[in-house]
């Protein structure tokens with residue numbers, strides 16, 4: 485058994501407490517109790533300790549684009565072309581190295597579980613590798629080696645847009661038919677409780693609605709994710725093709741439900757919001773990516789008020805900092821509505837911890853409580869950013885950044901926070917797959 489003592493702790497349910505002993509056996513917490521002073525054998529965690537963060541929407545290889553797609557003016561679609569350049573060069577080995585470095589960066593920032601929306605399946609010509617799941621397996625191994633739990637959201641992508649055939653690098657994404665996608669995914673074996681295999685429909689653009697029931701039914705009980713209404717152009721094209729909004733199309737084909745996370749959910753009608761709420765869906769907001777891509781500001785408050793659970797993701801990894809994502813939900817809402825205080829800090833922390841873990845299929849994650857995964861993330865209360873800001877949930881959400889994380893315990897394992905080493909790994913992995 486390993487014993488930790490948190491100077492201050494937010495466990496996920498109550499207010500911040502002073503002095504908390506956390507006892508860990510293997511990967512899970514077995515007991516917690518209040519104690520003002522650290523017991524002699526405890527690992528002392530000075531600062532505010534919170535549960536591990538869940539990054540619910542990641543494309544690990546997009547990390548190679550940071551600082552590159554911002555160089556010139558461009559649209560969402562020109563960004564996508566740059567992204568396709570990197571996507572065209574990855575093989576299982578370089579994919580592993582880039583994902584490993586990216587996931588190690590995540591762990592440094594307090595992320596202990598990731599939802600990888602994975603669509604890079606085949607070789608550059610679109611042919612399956614000898615192991616048809618070589619790319620997915622590389623991503624899973626990278627997460628394990630970085631110390632992260634992963635929900636591999638294996639993504640079905642069959643069309644370049646509303647039934648049009650895939651083109652260029654998209655050949656790598658496509659299994660040809662939903663049946664072949666299901667058969668490949670069915671062969672993936674998680675190999676332990678730290679890995680969950682879930683399903684994803686790339687978007688209403690990339691998969692025909694008649695295939696949705698097969699995809700949704702392929703992995704019963706597992707998480708199901710989809711990009712939804714990120715750009716007005718997608719909504720317009722969907723209305724033109726199907727006479728319905730993307731949410732309406734999902735509703736018509738039985739995809740909405742409490743396993744489903746809709747990613748972005750930026751441009752929704754009030755009927756869309758009601759449909760998502762009625763079905764008890766999750767909505768995964770990725771504010772730093774959405775601002776980078778000029779997507780717009782999604783209706784987080786209206787969704788939450790209707791009963792949709794908000795979760796968070798760093799998506800394209802323009803930034804990997806869930807503290808920034810948390811406060812962006814509230815601060816973007818302020819700009820959009822000219823009103824302050826729609827989101828409480830504790831509710832944003834819940835979105836980044838317990839709710840996020842649930843949406844990825846890790847129901848026993850995101851809280852410091854017996855029976856939960858032993859994930860502890862400690863924030864420095866004396867950094868230049870956090871000193872003098874108090875030691876409560878508001879400090880964590882509105883003052884702290886990923887750079888203030890001083891200790892990470894992930895699935896019971898104490899992580900060595902080697903910032904320089906992770907920087908070197910990132911530089912090496914990215915240099916190998918970019919051309920400029």
Ligand SMILES: [Zn+2]
Nearest residue numbers: 543601711799
């Ligand atoms: Zn995405």
